[in-house]
Amino acid sequence: MDIVEISKVLSNKTRVNILKWLKAPALNFPPHQDIDHFDDGVCVGYIQDKTGLSQSTVSTYLNSMQNVDLVIPTRHGKWTYYRRNEEVIKAYVDALKTEL
Amino acid sequence: MDIVEISKVLSNKTRVNILKWLKAPALNFPPHQDIDHFDDGVCVGYIQDKTGLSQSTVSTYLNSMQNVDLVIPTRHGKWTYYRRNEEVIKAYVDALKTEL
DNA sequence: AAAACATATCTATTTTTTTAGATATATAAA
């Protein structure tokens, strides 16, 4: 849980937005084709559509978010679903509160 | 209080350290020559010494921190003292907790 | 097995950030 590394990820509006959107997937994304829940998060394509950025950029963003454990990927067939890692998000905020 | 802009400032180890050091100036810095307290914070020179970076870099850092209101400058003669802005720091952590 | 689809990775370009030296400004001291 590195404050500086996580802050780097959060120093970009799109990446912060992705985290916010993933708080309420049903409100922010259409339903998936293969499953009728968002338990494992949202597929990359939907996130890409919402950002308006290129596929490779969004994939890179999600990878950087995963590298600091802010999100968790799950493969479902040909799709990769990303969901928030609430423990790490909470740990980060708590660390800021005590250390900062 | 812009989460992304403040996160940018916190995405650098030295700037985070400066904020931490300013939490306990008496523990982290020598006493000032003109005054015997740290009520207005710590002068730029002492902060520079502690970072090991150049004068202009540290001045730029402190300016960026001031731009997002993380610190408050006070002029004392030929010195500028910087102290933490606790309200904004708290507001930032609270915003992360609710918005993120 | 080939074609289609979703995502990841590679490569290159543009933009932003980092960093410090040089210079300017403001104050204090001689």
Added chain:
DNA sequence: TTTATATATCTAAAAAAATAGATATGTTTT
């Protein structure tokens, strides 16, 4: 009122991040 000191700003170079197109990989469908 010149000189010294502290800090800020300007300028430029190097490093890192953003971004997308092209390509690769893995999975499903035909």
